Amino acid sequence: MAPPPTPPVVAPLVKLVVRVLTFICLLIGLIILTTNTASIFINFAEFKIRFQDVKAYRYMLATIVIGIAYTLMQTALTVYEATRGNRIGGQGFLLFDFYGDKFISLLLATGTGAGFGVTVDLKDQYGAITSGYDKFFDKGYAVSSMLLIAVLFSAVSSIFSSLSLPKRA
Template sequence: MAPPPSTTVSPATTLIVRVVTLVCLLISVIVIATNNPEVDGGKMKFNDFYAYRYMLATGVVGIAYTFLQIAFTIYFVSTGNRLGGNGLMFLDFFGDKALSYLLATGAAAGFGLTVDLNRIGFESDVKDFLNKANAAASLLFFGFIFSVVSSIFSSFSLPKSS
């Protein structure tokens, strides 16, 4: 009986998914970092809440990892050679898994805090702050989704053992 055919994904497709992940994460970080409305004469900042700080940190780590992976993918697309051989395939696989878990927890922390604060019922300035935080968490969640897709793609390129 013949082994099942190998499933591979083109490097260009992988590059597109990584770029979309990066765009989602960049916009999420910008939105949460600039979310500082005037409330009752003082400024409310995302920095005042641990969950939003965690959300920002996961976005920044995701951006750094995704930039690195985009550079490796561009090298692979342009030369046809994989930098690092099988070792990089394992880094792709496990790094994508770890990143997706990290982004999921960051988005969940942002959504959770926003839901809890919305239950209190604030005035419109605080509602705008919470809506922007929710938008940033949503973009972080979309980054998570595309990171999962990258993780699935990287699992296809793992060396098959017989």
């Protein structure tokens, strides 16, 4: 006789809430980052800075976009699990979640590190010349902070998927 299916270690609803919170943080970060520009005027000449001008911000954008795509996919799968009571792909997909969550949390961690790292030093550099770009870099801090919170939530997802690994023989 086949053994009865074991109940999931973490309730699908809890997993879903954590995924949605990750998604919201990444989305807010994406909006602040992609709308971030600043201008200063020196002798009627306009000097404009956009987020694309800072290479580390472009990298941060890449990690956010990858994070959003992955989190959306996992959210859809978790909704399916919560409504149907079982996971698409069954036990085999638990390993996919395990490695995927680990990779995405590490990727987002490099993104937030890059964001904070470049902002603190560039703000110092530009701040010595003009205070006109201060708001631009403050928004850089805001994006990095949203990404840091997303890292924490994705780490929680990673803990959940580790605890949900199939029992070893």
